[in-house]
Amino acid sequence: MAAEVENLAAGRIRMGRPGAVGAGRDRFGLSGTSQSYDPRVVAIRPDLADIAVAGQHFAPHYAAPMMSSCVLPSAVLRGAPSLDADQTSELLYGEGFALLDLTGGWAWGYCLADHYVGYLAADALGAPIAPTHRVRASEALLHSAPDAASGGSAVLPRGALMMGEPQGEWLATAHGYLPLAALAETDVVEADAATVAEELVDAPYLWGGRTAAGIDCSGLVQLAWGAAGIQLPRDSDLQFAALGADKDVDPAQLERGDLVFFPGHVGIMADATNVIHASRRWMAVKVEPLADVIARSVAKGQEPPVSGYKRLK
Incomplete structure (x- = not known):
């Protein structure tokens, strides 16, 4: 692993050397004022930015991402x-990451699936x-041999x-074997998102978690809809905006699989009256009456929850 990290560090393109991505250019200019941006999904630091935003946002240096x-x-x-910094999301095994900088044992860039920016x-x-x-x-054991009795190196x-080749009932990978049943x-699109x-009901609540x-809450929705073939942004407000959520949906018309948004929160309807959500109140993924969640939102003095419903079909 140390060799792989050294190779990534040696091969990264940064500090005004954009390579192929910049089509040979090492200088960039703005045609107007730098545009506003959301730092969660636009990779800009005071010293460095993604080459993709050159010409739109100012930075002292730009870097072309290296895929990992x-x-x-x-x-x-x-x-x-820093290990003391807040967790904002999670990258899963095999998921892509666009690496922009590697310093002091920390990689800075963004997750390829949702463009979420951060440090790993x-x-x-x-x-x-x-x-x-x-x-x-929900979890799969990586076995050392294509045998259920063999030990596992990771869950x-x-x-x-x-990435691997099927061998009978197993997928052979460079690091071990996984049962194809898992x-x-x-x-292939899996079952509907609600399923x-x-x-994941009873999984513990973790801010920024995805497993x-x-x-x-938004990690649950993102993971569920990703399995159903729809890639959503990471945070609930970004999901709401990306879907063009309908602010006037009648809660009485909601059905299984519909998304329901609250200020800073999102869930998936299990049926016409119950919602599946990762709840900070219960610190776990729970199924509970939507009416109860609405009542708690109203009690907090938040905007009418009905303004956050979105029917996703």
Whole structure:
């Protein structure tokens, strides 16, 4: 792993040397004032920015991202290069990461699936893969041999991406074997999002989490809809905006699979009256009456919850 990190560090393109991405240019100009941006999804620091925003946002230097992928079962994405920094999201095994800077054991860049920006421990990253399968069980054990009795080297979470060749009932990878029964091919759409969310009921609540070991409300929705073939942004407000959420949906018309938004919160309807959500009140993924969640929102003095409903079909 140390060699892989050294190779990534040596190969990164930064400090005004954009290479192919910049079509040979090493200087950029703005045609007007620098545009406003959301730092969660636009990679800009005081000293460095993604080459993709050159000409739109000012930075002293620009970097062309180097593609990599997560080599740990999951890796915490943080808002700053420190173990004390808040967790903002999580990168799962095999998921892609656009690396912009590697300094002091921390990698800075953005997750390829949702463009979420942050810092990862450098040893979480390795060479990019071309995934063939993803984990569709809540968790899957990576075995040392194609035998259920063999030991396992890692437990991979739902949504983890793998590259390998099927051998009988197993997927053979460079790091071990996974049972095909726990996997789906990457281009196969799984069950509806509500079914995926139900599989994670009772998983503990974790701000920034995306696995059965800990997950937050928008992470649950993102993971469930990703399995159903729809890639959503990371945070609930970004999901709301990306979907063009309908602010005038009657709660009485909601059905299984509809998304329901509250200020700073989102859930998936299990049926016409119950919602599946990762709840900070219960500190776990729960199914409970939507009316109860609405009542708590009203009690907090928040805007009428009905303004946040979105029917997703």
